[in-house]
Every structure is written in structure tokens, then in C-alpha cells.
Amino acid sequence: MKIVSARDFNLQREVDYGTPEQNEAVHAIIRSVRQEGDAAVLRYTESFDGVSLTAEQLRVTEEELKAAYDKVEPSFLQAIREAADNIRAFHMKQKRNSWMDLQPDGSLLGQIIRPLKRVGVYVPGGKAAYPSSVLMNVIPAQVAGVPEIVMVTPPATGGKAGIDPYTLVAAAEAGVTEMYRVGGAQAIASLAYGTDSIEPVDKICGPGNIYVALAKREVYGAVDIDSIAGPSEIVVLADDTANASYVAADLLSQAEHDEMASAILVTPSQRLAEEVSAEVQRQLAELPRRDIAAASVDAYGAIIVVDTLHEGIQIVNKLAPEHLEIMTENPMEHVGLIENAGAIFLGAYSSEPVGDYFAGPNHIIPTNGTARFSSPVDIDDFIKKSSMIYYSKEALLRNGETIMQLARHEGLEGHARAIQVRLDNEKKAVDGDGE
Amino acid sequence: MKIVSARDFNLQREVDYGTPEQNEAVHAIIRSVRQEGDAAVLRYTESFDGVSLTAEQLRVTEEELKAAYDKVEPSFLQAIREAADNIRAFHMKQKRNSWMDLQPDGSLLGQIIRPLKRVGVYVPGGKAAYPSSVLMNVIPAQVAGVPEIVMVTPPATGGKAGIDPYTLVAAAEAGVTEMYRVGGAQAIASLAYGTDSIEPVDKICGPGNIYVALAKREVYGAVDIDSIAGPSEIVVLADDTANASYVAADLLSQAEHDEMASAILVTPSQRLAEEVSAEVQRQLAELPRRDIAAASVDAYGAIIVVDTLHEGIQIVNKLAPEHLEIMTENPMEHVGLIENAGAIFLGAYSSEPVGDYFAGPNHIIPTNGTARFSSPVDIDDFIKKSSMIYYSKEALLRNGETIMQLARHEGLEGHARAIQVRLDNEKKAVDGDGE
Numbered sequence: 001m002k003i004v005s006a007r008d009f010n011l012q013r014e015v016d017y018g019t020p021e022q023n024e025a026v027h028a029i030i031r032s033v034r035q036e037g038d039a040a041v042l043r044y045t046e047s048f049d050g051v052s053l054t055a056e057q058l059r060v061t062e063e064e065l066k067a068a069y070d071k072v073e074p075s076f077l078q079a080i081r082e083a084a085d086n087i088r089a090f091h092m093k094q095k096r097n098s099w100m101d102l103q104p105d106g107s108l109l110g111q112i113i114r115p116l117k118r119v120g121v122y123v124p125g126g127k128a129a130y131p132s133s134v135l136m137n138v139i140p141a142q143v144a145g146v147p148e149i150v151m152v153t154p155p156a157t158g159g160k161a162g163i164d165p166y167t168l169v170a171a172a173e174a175g176v177t178e179m180y181r182v183g184g185a186q187a188i189a190s191l192a193y194g195t196d197s198i199e200p201v202d203k204i205c206g207p208g209n210i211y212v213a214l215a216k217r218e219v220y221g222a223v224d225i226d227s228i229a230g231p232s233e234i235v236v237l238a239d240d241t242a243n244a245s246y247v248a249a250d251l252l253s254q255a256e257h258d259e260m261a262s263a264i265l266v267t268p269s270q271r272l273a274e275e276v277s278a279e280v281q282r283q284l285a286e287l288p289r290r291d292i293a294a295a296s297v298d299a300y301g302a303i304i305v306v307d308t309l310h311e312g313i314q315i316v317n318k319l320a321p322e323h324l325e326i327m328t329e330n331p332m333e334h335v336g337l338i339e340n341a342g343a344i345f346l347g348a349y350s351s352e353p354v355g356d357y358f359a360g361p362n363h364i365i366p367t368n369g370t371a372r373f374s375s376p377v378d379i380d381d382f383i384k385k386s387s388m389i390y391y392s393k394e395a396l397l398r399n400g401e402t403i404m405q406l407a408r409h410e411g412l413e414g415h416a417r418a419i420q421v422r423l424d425n426e427k428k429a430v431d432g433d434g435e
Numbered sequence: 436m437k438i439v440s441a442r443d444f445n446l447q448r449e450v451d452y453g454t455p456e457q458n459e460a461v462h463a464i465i466r467s468v469r470q471e472g473d474a475a476v477l478r479y480t481e482s483f484d485g486v487s488l489t490a491e492q493l494r495v496t497e498e499e500l501k502a503a504y505d506k507v508e509p510s511f512l513q514a515i516r517e518a519a520d521n522i523r524a525f526h527m528k529q530k531r532n533s534w535m536d537l538q539p540d541g542s543l544l545g546q547i548i549r550p551l552k553r554v555g556v557y558v559p560g561g562k563a564a565y566p567s568s569v570l571m572n573v574i575p576a577q578v579a580g581v582p583e584i585v586m587v588t589p590p591a592t593g594g595k596a597g598i599d600p601y602t603l604v605a606a607a608e609a610g611v612t613e614m615y616r617v618g619g620a621q622a623i624a625s626l627a628y629g630t631d632s633i634e635p636v637d638k639i640c641g642p643g644n645i646y647v648a649l650a651k652r653e654v655y656g657a658v659d660i661d662s663i664a665g666p667s668e669i670v671v672l673a674d675d676t677a678n679a680s681y682v683a684a685d686l687l688s689q690a691e692h693d694e695m696a697s698a699i700l701v702t703p704s705q706r707l708a709e710e711v712s713a714e715v716q717r718q719l720a721e722l723p724r725r726d727i728a729a730a731s732v733d734a735y736g737a738i739i740v741v742d743t744l745h746e747g748i749q750i751v752n753k754l755a756p757e758h759l760e761i762m763t764e765n766p767m768e769h770v771g772l773i774e775n776a777g778a779i780f781l782g783a784y785s786s787e788p789v790g791d792y793f794a795g796p797n798h799i800i801p802t803n804g805t806a807r808f809s810s811p812v813d814i815d816d817f818i819k820k821s822s823m824i825y826y827s828k829e830a831l832l833r834n835g836e837t838i839m840q841l842a843r844h845e846g847l848e849g850h851a852r853a854i855q856v857r858l859d860n861e862k863k864a865v866d867g868d869g870e
Contacts, residue, residue: 015656076844079837090544093536101528108781109525109795116808117774130845166844202808221450224808243860249853256849288848335823339552343822346543349857350826353850357841358834360544361822373551373637373659375820385810387778387796388770391785399793402514406792409511409601410565413723414691415788418684422784425678 001251001265001280003273003303006311011233011262011319012369018214026185026214033189038196044186049125049154051161053181058197060163060179065172068165077169083358084135084173090360091143094379106392111385115145116224118199119382120191121176122206122216123167125154125183131170132356136363136377137205142175144382150201151176152191154183184208185215192219203382226381227374230367231260231300234352235321235341237312237334240269242327243348247272248279250325250352255296256289262300264319266312273303313337320371323352342371396422436686436700436715438708438738441746446668446697446754447804453649461620461649468624473631479621484589486596488616493632495598495614500607503600512604518793519570519608525795526578529814541827546820550580551659553634554817555626556611557641558602560589560618566605567791571798571812572640577610579817585636586611587626589618619643623650627658638817661816662809665802666695666735669787670756670776672747672769675704677762678783682707683714685760685787690731691724697735699754701747708738748772755806758787777806831857 018026032040038055046052069077100110119141123134134151141149151171155161163181171179180198182190188208194200203224204216216225234254236247251263265276280297284290306312313334316324320340328334331346338344342365345352356363364377400419407415453461467475473490481487504512535545554576558569569586576584586606590596598616606614615633617625623643629635638659639651651660669689671682686698700711715732719725741747748769751759755775763769766781773779777800780787791798799812835854842850 012657075840079840082834082837083841090536093534094546096531099528101525107794111529111796111813112770112773112779114774127846132841132845221803221805222447224805245856245860246853249849249856253847253849253853256847283852287852289846293849331825335547338547338821339549340819341821343824344547346823346825349828349831350824351831351853351857353838353842353847353853354826354831354834355822355824356850358838359542359824359826359830361546361824365822368656370656370659371819371821373819375818376822378546378820380815383810384775384806384808385813386773386776386806387790387800387811388781389778389785389790389794389796390766390781391789391794393784395794396784396786396789399517399789402517403788403793405510405514406518406567407788410567411562411724412688412691412788414684414688414728415791417718417722418681418688418786418788421680421684422786425680 001277001297001301001303003277003305006304006306006315010369011321013230013260015228015230015368016210018210022210023214026211026218029185030189030215030218033186033195034193041182041186041190041195044184045155045182048184050157051155053155053161055197057161058180058182060168060181065168068168071165072169076166080131080135080170080173083132084139086358086360087135087139087362088143091140091379095143100388103395105395105398107395108388108390110388112388113383113385115147116202116382116384117146118148118150118201119146120150120152120201120204122187122204122208122212123151123153123171124208125156129153129164129167131166132363133207134167134170135174138171138174138176140362140377140379141382144379146382148178149176150178150180150191150198152180152182152187154187155181185211188212188215188219192223226377227366227370229364231262232257233262233322233367234325235264235266235316235319235323236325236327237309237316238265238267238269238272238327239309239329240272241329242272244272244275244279246348246351247276247327248283251276251280251301252283252287252293253351253353254323255293255301256287259292259295260300261296263297264301265303266306266315267303268306268308268312270305273305277303309334316341320369322365322367322371325350325352340372342366342376393426397426436712436732436736436738438712438740441739441741441750446756448665448695450663450665450803451645453645457645458649461646461653464620465624465650465653468621468630469628476617476621476625476630479619480590480617483619485592486590488590488596490632492596493615493617495603495616500603503603506600507604511601515566515570515605515608518567519574521793521795522570522574523578526575526814530578535823538830540830540833542830543823543825545823547823548818548820550582551637551817551819552581553583553585553636554581555585555587555636555639557622557639557643557647558586558588558606559643560591564588564599564602566601567798568642569602569605570609573606573609573611575797575812575814576817579814581817583613584611585613585615585626585633587615587617587622589622590616620646620650623647623654627654661812662801662805664799666697667692668697668756668802669758669760670699670701670751670754671760671762672744672751673700673702673704673707673762674744674764675707676764677707679707679710679714681783681786682711682762683718686711686715686736687718687722687728688786688788689758690728690736691722694727694730695735696731698732699736700738701741701750702738703741703743703747705740708740712738744769751776755804757800757802757806760785760787775807777801777811828861832861
């Protein structure tokens with residue numbers, strides 16, 4: 001792993017907006033599903049997944065779910081349940097109540113906080129189906145109180161039409177209420193616009209290939225979507241007290257995700273820099289996904305040697321990484337100085353995979369420098385707020401003139417008259433009383 | 436105003452994504468500003484606004500701001516200050532603290548909540564400069580704690596280069612910290628990528644014409660943007676107790692915004708329906724903006740007569756209006772049944788303009804049916820959250836095997852090894868102690 005001095009380093013990568021052909025293909029699929037509904041969905045499923053289904057077969061049955069539970073090992077089920085409990089407990093802490101502010105003039109102002117009504121979660125098929133990702137997408141919605149959570153995932157190819165039993169079990173444990181075997185852009189179109197078999201949703205979440213990403217972009221507005229994740233990133237900020245083999249292992253745990261993933265060590269310790277560099281080489285040689293990890297390390301990995309931890313923190317804030325590990329003597333003393341990082345792992349035992357799978361905070365975290373302005377998935381992503389205004393007669397009588405003045409300044413006489421008609425009427429009533 | 440029975444009614448309109456020529460023009464402007472910085476900004480300002488400036492003149496000076504204060508009437512300043520106080524008080528109630536959950540095994544999990552560092556607010560020029568809109572965009576950012584709030588607004592055309600003094604005063608009162616006389620797509624590009632004169636921001640808010648909207652869309656990702664507002668909407672849900680002249684005035688206050696605005700009454704009262712219809716005609720005839728309001732009423736206005744209030748509520752939930760007024764005998768008893776509405780106004784005195792200008796809740800509210808999944812602007816739009824994970828040694832020793840099992844199930848051996856290296860090391864330490 002190359003050791004470099006502090007320099008202009010940037011995590012931002014170009015976002016993939018697809019080729020014109022891919023965009024056109026996605027556009028055509030969405031149009032067909034909107035026009036033909038299930039018929040189009042079944043046709044695309046046959047052509048892309050090689051599976052011929054009837055509309056009735058789209059929905060996963062209770063029997064299939066039961067069979068899936070029979071297939072997974074009890075230890076896996078136990079592990080998923082423990083992880084789900086932790087994720088649920090952490091997200092429960094984020095819940096907020098609707099609130100009201102009672103004014104002395106009798107007015108009530110407030111915010112009503114409600115869950116979304118129906119959410120769709122896309123789960124990729126085959127090897128890209130990660131049970132942990134199912135938990136992280138579904139549990140926040142469930143904790144937020146979303147009553148209808150729909151999973152869509154492509155059927156196994158080659159006529160089998162099955163779905164990975166681990167995915168089914170994770171989905172059921174997380175709180176999915178309906179499951180459909182449909183994937184790709186046709187799944188996104190079904191969720192956005194509905195078909196005879198699949199009711200439309202209010203928001204679509206979850207990762208997918210470029211066709212899924214483009215379809216989500218296209219249906220945004222008709223429904224909400226989550227953000228589209230870039231390659232994974234880790235920055236480790238460490239001083240001379242850090243264990244080089246821990247640092248190297250954590251860097252590689254991100255590098256193995258993707259050839260475009262980025263793993264960076266920032267340290268004022270030349271000794272640590274050299275030891276981590278050697279450790280990365282050593283551990284890399286034994287890693288099953290060494291080709292991917294090596295490509296990532298070569299292209300997007302770096303060890304940045306800085307003069308001081310303070311300088312290192314400035315680099316971290318500029319990078320705004322998805323994951324930040326702080327392995328220094330007193331990690332807590334640096335947290336307050338971190339302005340931009342999606343998730344912050346403190347100390348020698350807070351290895352990043354702890355957060356990927358188990359601790360409780362969400363592992364869907366802003367990438368590509370967007371931690372400057374966005375946040376990990378949490379229950380705020382599955383609620384909506386309505387303002388509530390109950391204005392008392394006293395309040396309107398007292399403030400009506402001021403409101404009309406502001407409206408008239410903006411040339412909106414109709415706004416002023418909506419107030420005036422009430423003031424006039426009240427004045428008439430008072431005059432009437434006086435007679 | 437036409438009276439119709441309950442039927443398929445939809446507030447959703449096509450979003451304007453601009454012509455290919457408009458998109459190409461915006462793309463070229465952004466590219467030039469990225470490449471040439473101030474030079475491009477000054478060139479576009481000369482060509483679009485007819486104003487020749489130097490880079491030093493882009494920023495509004497203290498003297499200009501002082502002159503603006505001298506120009507506005509004391510009563511306007513007083514009104515703006517009262518409104519700002521109310522808006523600030525309401526948004527203060529939304530503030531959340533960073534929090535931690537202390538686990539019995541010594542682990543700490545939490546969310547760090549911080550303001551964005553730098554926010555840009557676009558304010559349209561000329562007649563479209565609404566001081567109320569400046570307050571509503573800026574105050575939530577200021578209350579959230581954003582230290583740098585930058586306003587950009589086009590200079591007056593024809594070589595004057597001035598900015599509406601009411602806009603300057605509203606901006607200063609709301610908490611803007613820097614002001615620049617630059618508009619259009621060149622302003623958005625400057626905020627997103629920075630020039631010598633204007634530092635880049637983390638998020639861009641505020642309304643603008645089609646060029647501004649397209650530019651915001653294009654820079655999204657490099658920075659965050661707010662959502663792009665559609666035409667204004669109001670639905671009034673009223674029973675036989677409602678005052679027809681109030682209802683009509685409130686419907687017209689939205690209709691006067693825009694020919695594409697939508698104003699709808701939903702009522703089980705045939706009498707009210709007829710009276711409101713007549714009142715709308717009567718009030719419309721006297722309205723300065725009657726041409727706009729009449730076009731809106733004709734194209735997108737309706738009085739929907741329903742059998743019961745309950746049926747009316749179902750229609751409201753389907754429409755998911757930006758503004759909902761409930762003028763019934765006991766409005767509070769219906770609030771709990773409203774699933775989708777951006778802002779809810781209760782009772783005879785809570786006329787919608789009360790919320791536009793003065794009461795405190797934000798007037799930037801989801802339109803186009805998106806209240807199903809989005810919310811009025813509030814301080815959540817100007818904060819970012821970081822997850823915090825301090826995992827104790829005890830926690831890792833106890834849960835390490837489970838975490839590795841989940842990682843290995845997903846084929847991510849590198850993730851498992853980041854845990855394994857720690858468990859091995861601890862075991863060695865314990866074995867060492869035992870010798």
C-alpha cells in the first residue's frame with residue numbers, strides 16, 4: 001500500500017448515469033409496466049430471468065416462507081435475530097413524537113409525525129443478496145411504524161423461480177409484510193405505479209444494478225427513493241498506539257467489497273504507516289477476494305502521513321468518508337472535531353464490520369463525500385411531517401393587520417383579503433352586539 | 436367555480452424538466468463557471484442581467500445593507516421582525532440533541548447531530564423576490580446552527596446592479612451572513628463549485644426560474660438541494676357550519692398565485708357548495724390578480740360534494756394537498772384521520788395566509804401529491820447525522836463469533852478476519868497471562 005504525504009485527496013467519483021441505451025431500455029420497461037401492468041412484468045421476467053410465471057405466482061406464499069425457515073441453519077437464524085434485535089433497539093431510540101406548542105392566545109402550533117404508509121424494498125438476487133442489507137433497509141421502516149413493507153427480489157434464473165431462503169428469512173424477521181419474485185426495472189416500475197398484483201408504494205429503497213438505479217431515478221417524484229450508494233469507503237485515523245494488524249485488516253475489509261472501494265489510513269506515525277503497509281501486503285495474499293481488494297488498494301488506497309493528528313482531522317473532514325475509524329490513545333477527544341463522517345468507530349475493538357452486521361446503527365451510510373450534507377439511513381427516512389396550525393380568534397384579531405401588510409407588500413391582495421373578510425365579519429359582529 | 440361529485444381527482448402535474456435547449460444552456464453555463472470561475476460569472480451577469488461588474492462588486496457591502504435599512508418603512512421592518520420571531524420560535528422547538536445509548540457491556544452507541552457548515556439560498560430578482568420566502572428558507576438553517584448562510588440574487592437589470600432593499604433587510608434579519616449579486620444558473624454553479632469570490636456550499640435552497648431549477652438538478656450530488664416546488668394547492672374540507680365567504684377567500688388566496696395553482700373545496704353540504712361557488716365569482720371580480728386566479732379556478736379548481744365528511748377525508752388523503760384547511764364544527768376530531776397533507780389549518784381563523792407569513796411553521800411545503808412521503812422545510816433539512824460506535828472489548832469478545840458468521844455467510848472473509856485478528860490477539864494475551 002503506497003505511503004503518501006498529505007496532499008489533495010478526494011473520495012468523490014463520477015456517478016454512473018448509465019449509457020443512453022441503458023436509459024432507453026429502462027424507460028421502455030417502465031412505460032410498458034405502466035401501460036400493461038402484470039402482463040409486462042411477466043414478459044420481462046421471462047426474458048431477463050428465464051422464468052415463466054403466472055400473475056398468481058408473483059407473490060411469495062406462506063408455504064415457501066415456511067420452507068425457507070426449514071432450510072436455514074438454526075445458528076444463522078439465531079445470529080440474524082440477535083442482529084435484528086440490536087438494529088431495532090438502536091432505531092427505536094430515534095423515535096419522535098408529534099408535538100404541539102400551546103400559545104398564550106389560545107393558538108396551537110405543532111408538527112404531526114407519521115410513518116409512511118407503504119414502502120418497497122428492492123433486494124438483489126443471487127450472490128448480491130445480503131441478509132444484513134435486508135435487515136438494514138427494512139427494520140428502520142418497521143420501527144418507524146410503516147404498516148406495509150413490500151420486498152421485491154428477482155427469482156432464481158433458469159426456470160427455478162425460487163428465492164434465496166436466507167433472504168426470505170431475513171425479510172420475515174425484519175418485518176416485511178409482502179414479498180414478490182420480481183426484479184430489475186420492472187420491479188421498480190411495479191412498486192412506483194402498481195399493477196393488478198402489486199399495489200403502489202410511497203417510497204422505494206434498497207440497492208440494485210444499474211438498471212434498478214436508473215429506474216429508481218426515473219420514478220422519483222411519483223414516489224420517494226433512497227439515495228444511490230457509491231463504492232464503499234473507509235478512513236482510519238490512527239496514532240502510534242494503534243495495532244497495525246487491526247488497521248490493515250479493517251482497511252482490507254472495505255477494499256474487498258469492490259474494486260472501486262477506497263481504504264485510507266491517515267496517521268502522524270511513520271512507523272505505523274510502514275507496518276500497516278507491510279501488513280496489508282501480508283494479509284492481502286491470504287484473502288479469498290484478494291484480486292478485488294488488491295485492485296481497490298492500488299487504485300483508491302493510500303496511507304497519508306501527516307505532521308499532527310490535528311492535520312489528520314482536517315483531511316478527514318475534507319474527505320467526509322462513509323466510515324471513519326479513530327484508533328488513537330484517546331479517541332473520544334477527537335470526536336468533537338469530526339465534522340464530516342457517516343459513521344464513526346472509536347477505539348481498537350470497534351472494527352467496521354461490527355457496524356456492518358451487528359451493533360445496531362445502520363450500515364447504509366452516505367458515500368462519495370456526501371456525508372457533508374447527508375446521513376445514515378434511520379427512521380427519519382420513513383416518516384413524514386405535517387405542520388398543524390390552529391389560530392385562535394384572538395391571535396387573528398391581534399396579528400391580522402401585520403399579516404395583511406406583508407401580503408400586500410408582495411402584491412398578493414387575495415391573501416390579504418382572506419384575512420380582511422374575517423376581520424370585517426368580526427367587526428360587524430362586535431358592532432352588532434353594540435347596537 | 437364548478438361543483439362536481441366525488442370522482443377521480445388528482446393534484447399531480449407533470450414536472451417541467453425543461454427543453455433540450457434549456458438543458459444544454461444550463462450545462463454550458465455550469466461548465467464555464469467550473470472552468471473559469473468569476474470570469475464566467477461576470478460574463479453571464481453582463482449578458483443576462485445587462486450589468487457590468489467587477490469580481491469585487493459581486494458581494495453586497497455593509498454600506499449597501501445599511502442603505503437598504505434606511506429605505507424600508509419602519510412598519511415593514513417591524514412586521515418582518517415579528518414574523519421572523521415567530522418562525523424562529525417554531526423552528527427552535529424542532530431542535531434535537533446528539534444522543535448516546537450506554538450499554539451494560541461498556542459500549543456506547545449514538546447519533547451525532549450537527550448543522551451543515553455552509554448553505555446557499557437563491558432568491559429570485561424583481562417581482563418574484565418575496566421577503567417571506569427569504570425568511571422561510573433562511574431561518575431554519577440559522578436555527579439549525581449553520582454558521583455560514585449565503586444569499587445569491589440577481590442584480591437589477593439595466594446597469595443599476597442594485598438589489599431590492601426589502602430582500603436585503605429580510606435576509607439580514609433572517610440571519611444571512613454573506614450576500615452576492617448573481618443570479619440564474621451561474622449563481623447555482625458558483626455555489627456548488629465555488630469561484631475566487633464565492634466559496635462553495637454544502638446545500639442550495641430556494642426557488643427560481645426554469646434555469647435555476649435545472650441547474651440545481653444538475654449540481655445535485657456535488658451538493659445537496661431542496662426539492663423543486665410545484666404550483667401551490669389548497670384543499671378546504673368544510674361542513675355546513677363553515678362561512679362561505681371565508682372559504683371562498685381562502686380558495687382564491689391560493690388561486691391568485693399561479694394559473695396552474697389548484698383550489699378545491701370538499702364538502703358534504705350542498706348549500707355551502709353553492710354559496711362558495713357564488714362567493715368565488717363575486718370575490719374574483721374584485722381581485723387585482725383576477726386573470727390569474729380565474730384561470731386557476733377554471734382549470735384546476737373544483738367543489739367536490741361528498742356524502743359524508745368521512746368520504747371527504749378519504750379524498751383529502753388521496754390528494755395529499757400542500758395546504759389543507761379544515762373548517763368543520765369540531766376540526767380537532769378530524770386531524771387524526773388526515774394521513775397526507777403538508778400543512779393542516781384548523782378552524783375558522785386559521786386562514787392559509789396566516790401560515791404563509793406569520794404563524795411560525797414553514798411555508799415551503801410539499802406539492803404535487805408528495806406530502807405522501809415528504810415534509811415541510813424544517814431544521815432537519817439543515818442538519819446531518821453521524822452514527823457513533825464505541826464497541827467495548829467485552830462486547831467484541833462476546834459477539835465476535837456471531838459477527839464473523841454473518842460476514843462469512845455473505846462471502847466477505849475480509850470482514851470476518853477484521854474481527855478474527857482481534858479475537859486471536861486477545862486470546863494470545865490471555866494465554867500469555869496464564870503462563
